[in-house]
Amino acid sequence: MAARGTLVIDTERCKGCELCIAACPPGVLTMSGEVNETGYRYPELHDGCTGCTACQIVCPDAVFAVYRFDQT
Amino acid sequence: MAARGTLVIDTERCKGCELCIAACPPGVLTMSGEVNETGYRYPELHDGCTGCTACQIVCPDAVFAVYRFDQT
Amino acid sequence: MTRELIPTDRPPEPAGRKVADFRPSLVLGEHSLCPGCGEPVALRILLETLQELDLVRKSIGVVGHGCYGSFVRIMDVEVLQCLHGRAPSCATGIKRMRPDVGVFTLQGDGDMVNEGLQEVIHTAARGENVTCILLNNGVFGDTGGQQTATTVLGQRTKTSIEGRDARQHGHPIAVADIVASLDGVAYVARGAVGTAGSVMRTKKMIRTAFEAQLAGEGFSLVEILTMCPTGWFVGAPQGPDYMAEAMERVYPLGDLRSRPLRRGDD
Amino acid sequence: MTRELIPTDRPPEPAGRKVADFRPSLVLGEHSLCPGCGEPVALRILLETLQELDLVRKSIGVVGHGCYGSFVRIMDVEVLQCLHGRAPSCATGIKRMRPDVGVFTLQGDGDMVNEGLQEVIHTAARGENVTCILLNNGVFGDTGGQQTATTVLGQRTKTSIEGRDARQHGHPIAVADIVASLDGVAYVARGAVGTAGSVMRTKKMIRTAFEAQLAGEGFSLVEILTMCPTGWFVGAPQGPDYMAEAMERVYPLGDLRSRPLRRGDD
Amino acid sequence: MTAETTGLRLMEGAAAIGESAILAGCRFFAGYPMSPFTALLEHMSKALPAAGGVCINAESEIEGVNMALGAGATGARAATGSCGQGIALMQEAIAEAALNETPMVVFNMARNQQDYFQATRGGGWGDYRTITLAPKDIPEAVEHTQLLFHLAELHRGPTILYGDPLLAQTRVGVHLRRIEFGELPPRDWALDGTTGGSGHSRQVWTWAMGKATDPGPGPDRHWRDVAAKFDRIAETEQRSESGYVEDADTVVVSFGSAAKFVEYVVEELRAEGHRIGWFRPITLWPFPGPALAAATRGARRVLVFELNAGQMLDDVRQYAHDRSAIRFIGGVSIHESGLAYGPLLDAPRIRERILAAAAEGGR
Amino acid sequence: MTAETTGLRLMEGAAAIGESAILAGCRFFAGYPMSPFTALLEHMSKALPAAGGVCINAESEIEGVNMALGAGATGARAATGSCGQGIALMQEAIAEAALNETPMVVFNMARNQQDYFQATRGGGWGDYRTITLAPKDIPEAVEHTQLLFHLAELHRGPTILYGDPLLAQTRVGVHLRRIEFGELPPRDWALDGTTGGSGHSRQVWTWAMGKATDPGPGPDRHWRDVAAKFDRIAETEQRSESGYVEDADTVVVSFGSAAKFVEYVVEELRAEGHRIGWFRPITLWPFPGPALAAATRGARRVLVFELNAGQMLDDVRQYAHDRSAIRFIGGVSIHESGLAYGPLLDAPRIRERILAAAAEGGR
Amino acid sequence: MSGPETAVVIFGIGGQGVQLIGKTLALAATDAGKHAMLAADYGGEMRGGPSNASVVIGAAPLRALPILPAVDAAIVANHKFSGVVPERLRPGGLLLLNSSIVDATAAGETHRVVEVPATGMATELGAPQAAGFILLGAFAGLTGLVDHDHLVAAMTSLLPPYRRQHAATNAAALKAGAAAVAGAGAAI
Amino acid sequence: MSGPETAVVIFGIGGQGVQLIGKTLALAATDAGKHAMLAADYGGEMRGGPSNASVVIGAAPLRALPILPAVDAAIVANHKFSGVVPERLRPGGLLLLNSSIVDATAAGETHRVVEVPATGMATELGAPQAAGFILLGAFAGLTGLVDHDHLVAAMTSLLPPYRRQHAATNAAALKAGAAAVAGAGAAI
């Protein structure tokens, strides 16, 4: 499946709250095994992002930029 | 008409507000021409009191005692 | 009606049955409120109710700041004269330490709806088992008749001299309706003292409120519309009519929240 | 879903269209609120709305005391950080002197429904043309999670350790419903930030509130339910669910008082 | 000569103060009735809208003072007022305005002199001070009103008029005119909503944290800066007045209306040959300590007359040339209503007390 | 030896104070969170109901203090507390309780020492005073807590504990036991609801008007009586402590936690041979003026160390033997959060300041 | 009259218009180019009881205190205070009594007593509320402190809109008061 | 160890359990009949950042100040503060480092440095949250200030109900810490 969207994830800002995981409609985010500098696990993106921005909308810590690939 | 009730009026306490006048159902109270020590006109009783206590109920200044003549 | 006057300077002969005395024995002396003021009537029915419920030696009143403040000297029940607006909080402290005593507040609209709005709402939502009595005359009577939070639109006061205007002065607040909407509240009603009938209905409301307290049902509030001819710039005889026209339209009388009926006696 | 990870450390190649940036440019830096806190999300949509309505150089915020207080340092609009509970009054003074500026408050439930309940009610009834934003998480987050006036029954807090009990701690107050019942009020709504959908709906509410203010229609209030996992003693991931179950039942979402529809655009 | 030629208008003190405030540029007023402040509120509710300003019937003192703080933060000349309990409720916000440096004027139309500590020591929170002027009569109150708006803006903080029922309710003929006090710094601190999005948007905050992109000093430095500002004000803004102190062996210290009575009595006693003088702090804070020290240098007795249990006494003790010479001759004296002075504020009574104390042996 | 044999319990200061209050008979507490007072509120919300009392999560400070006033008026031992802004909001009611003579204890768990004026001069309204104790450490705070309930009832009025974050949040081993302070007068003034209908029903009222059938003194006499009571308290309740003042040429005056630091430093300096002593007011009001005068009689320098811009200084200036010997060596020093002391509260820094000032020439 | 300032106190009870009389006097004097002060003895809020007004008039800025140590004249409007012979009235001072209701025998020997049956005269004028203006007219006539025209102008400007209709009778009362003491004049 | 009171400061960041370690130490000492004080460096409300705890233990009532002018030992739990070589550590004082994440090279010359790979050991124990207790066990072992049993009892009583399940692993961590420094003992 060709992803319709993708993310830039500023993992160092993440506080590991996992709100994005539940918010992602296609469920393409999972939490990392590793921790960031502050000691938090952070989201990682799998294939299938739709660029819907739900993750960015719910994230309290401004971790995401969302990109969409125009389907023209 | 034999009055069914009557009053004692403590005219010196009256402040002349006339609330009793409007409250008396048979309309047997009128304001005096004279004034009391404090300079207020006060109610006077005419025949026909029913002893209903309305005047006493509305009077802010505790001017009335009401008596009823039992109709036995 | 004859022009003849009936003598009224002493008890009748032959003796009649006294059915209403000058004032309840709990009123210790004269007040100095204005002619036609409604507040002394409210005081009388409140004290009569305490007597009828046999609460005289089992009650504490908490009195706010307004013309009724001078009742502290003449009401023969224990009283804490508290700070302006704070009666519900003081009553809370008292009731928690004296749960068996009937605790009530006596407050004006300035006291309860201006300075102490948050106290009464919080106390009500807390379900505090006390009774608040609001004497609402739509003005700060005691300071000379300025606009309060309950002044109705169009009413002239010393600080809304052309009449209260919604754009400039905002809208009146119906505190009893707010309180009635809260959980924790057992009974809320609004009465008045403009006519003999309304006085008697209001007295029954006060009684119901105390009964709710005695039954441990929670917070109760009785708002009483009272005439303030001085603050309204009307003649004392016109007080009740002004009240009916200007205030009762905005603040309709009646029960706003009823307690579960469990009395057999009325 | 493949196990393969998509690289997310830099913008995509070939280039995609950026549809959402990390944060609006009006957020000047990082906040130090807890993981999973709902307040930063509310801040973001508020600031986005100011940008969308072109109010950035025409707005003043009045911020109360709570965890959101630290936003003063990172929100790039003019701010008066006021005393606990007093934001609506400060906003009144500001708006009366700067009627052309968009004036809003940012307050928590402790700030608005405890300390400053009377300020918001009076300001609303006065029809003051300002917008109040309430971040309701049912606790004093900033002081460590004690019971507020909006804590729902059964909720455990540091001062209701066995859960809020109506008899001991009283009932919660739905301030938005009270405000919605007042004359002088143009718009009241309750949103939340637990899901992407509720965030977007809440943002629309904020917009509607500001539109009401810009149209001079009077007071507007948007209550936003926000997660406080720390104060609720739940894990951050459980915040939205706890909120839906415990709070949204007591505080249902939606418009509580709508302004006359006159927009053609949405 | 008629009123038109003399320029005198017979006005109640409260109205004169209100008109003076409007002349000083006051455009926002919010207050809550409390005698004897009520008269000022009533006047402003009529006169301020007519002058293009806003007067709000604040629903309580706390709301009123915070409205004034908000208005003041926009750079408008704003005021509120009350007395006694009402001022007590305002203490938190008065301190806030002092510490976040928002100008405003607080008209404390007190019921008596029992609120000297309240006015001079605040009781809000933190290290703050408020310039407090105590006029002796209505003409001076009219002048002080304008001065207070000036000082509030000059030093950026709340200033207080300590009045009383005599100042509020007496009527006298007054001249009303705008007084100029000189240049003021630009109001670049005022919130007007225009600096959003700049990375340096304005902020008014007692903690003075600034923005992430433009950090402020934070509370430690800010509160030290504010304390230093108050030290400077303490140096520069002391005001006092005295009479016959040069050769006096007894100096009577008093403030406000009481000082007018003392001055009257001392004039009388001087005419009778007594070596008595008087000293009046005009600013209660900053207290004119050095002037008091100078005025009492030659005195064998320093009598303190105030209508309270002895509050200014604390300041006199700090500064009178010789502490052991101080005698308190004032006292609590309250009208039966609780709303005004009692019988001690009366020239014959004051005369008696001064004479009795002056007759006692010196140190 | 174990905790059981030593009788020590490791407790956070706030909890120790709370337990001590309960031992003193406190049965009503109402408070509103504010750091560092919050810890006491949280403790009371758990411990007081368990002890048969009532703790209310007051919806605001104003409500909390008025609840405590109501509870106190029934004769119950009642308390509230807060700090800074929260205490500012309580000033009206604290004054009310002082003037209508209702006992209650106010736990001012302050963030720093910048609220000395607030505690000692009140800022409520009228001529009132509040006995204010400033413990130097937790064991003393535990004792003071009980003393304050005793004094509140003995003198019928609010009493204040002036604490700070160190007292609230530090944990130490404490002994908890009920302390007896002797007989108290009967609580015949307490409202219990039973005197209605007697013509003499009880009344609590700052105006003290009494009943029509049993008139009270009214405000003039009542407020003079209350002022006289405070004069008596000022005589009898002064408490202070000092060390090495007999032969000291420098005496350092400080209060509360800061005094514990000063004492520590002075011990060190004495051991090194410096002729330095210390003086600590334990009651901030009544200020122990005569004791300070005596302690500073032989000193060439009187150093005042307080963590504020100079507030106790006003009291030291009134009483130090020689006013010209006074030097202020304290200052504002605040943690970056605004919620606790800054770096000046530190033994090495205090040592430096004392040594620098002691090295300066005397008078 | 002692010194360049004249002090007069008016005694009455609330509702008698004492404050209005005092204001009229002070305003008339101000309008006439004099310096005036009016101090009211207030107190309770909205309560009955005594109502006094003190007025001081002078040619130069006043040094008078708002609580007068001594007065040159007293106007006593109500019998409730007939017992009050103002202690502070200077020997030889003017004591102007509403003799319709105040008993002159209570007045001291040392004062110059003038009796005007103000209530009776006002009732005759058909304006019982105007008794105070009769006394004021008499006072002005006796002392010459203010002239009739300034009094009328001041009185008129002080009436609230809904009492404007009283202006004419009040003016007549002022005139009648002055007439009643015509000849008894001379400064106090 | 200087004098009859021993002062130790524990450095970490919020969430590492620094306060719990400090409380355990102080409570164990109290339970063992000693006098103890625990001072926390709080500040912000609910914010992240540094978290320190100072503990003083003595045989008699303490004269220590709640802000310590000097300490006898320091426990450094987190690399975020590896730069912090406590200025106030007395010369010769004990510097106990969590060498899993703290770089020992930053430590000064004048101190007696002991390294314990606490995070690594805790992970091995299957209880990553227990690294602090490993350090505490090591500290107790090194100084002999408190014995193992009192530490375990104190730790157990301090756990909130919903963390009781950690008691056993925490106890194991205390023991492992002590074992790691066995032989390195002797008073500080």
Ligand SMILES: Cc1ncc(C[n+]2csc(CCOP(=O)(O)OP(=O)(O)O)c2C)c(N)n1
């Ligand atoms: C804190 C405070 N502010 C103001 C006052 C002044 N004050 C006394 S009575 C009163 C008016 C009360 O009005 P209301 O409660 O409506 O009573 P009313 O006189 O109308 O019966 C006010 C504002 C006060 N006593 N305390």
Ligand SMILES: Cc1ncc(C[n+]2csc(CCOP(=O)(O)OP(=O)(O)O)c2C)c(N)n1
């Ligand atoms: C007068 C006053 N009382 C108490 C406080 C302490 N205080 C600071 S923040 C806060 C809690 C605010 O709770 P809320 O508004 O709900 O915000 P949250 O932290 O939950 O976001 C309190 C009580 C204060 N700053 N001022």
Ligand code: SF4
């Ligand atoms: S943009 Fe939408 S689909 Fe893509 S990761 Fe975020 S939530 Fe999932």
Ligand code: SF4
């Ligand atoms: S919502 Fe944001 S902070 Fe939370 S886990 Fe996802 S990226 Fe991290």
Ligand code: SF4
């Ligand atoms: S008792 Fe009734 S009938 Fe008789 S006078 Fe009174 S109101 Fe009239």
Ligand code: SF4
């Ligand atoms: S109601 Fe009472 S006070 Fe009023 S006129 Fe009648 S008797 Fe007099």
Ligand code: SF4
């Ligand atoms: S002012 Fe109004 S409320 Fe007060 S006594 Fe007069 S009529 Fe009654």
Ligand code: SF4
């Ligand atoms: S305590 Fe609650 S409201 Fe405060 S930052 Fe943490 S999660 Fe957010």
Ligand SMILES: [Mg+2]
């Ligand atoms: Mg009213």
Ligand SMILES: [Mg+2]
């Ligand atoms: Mg909250």
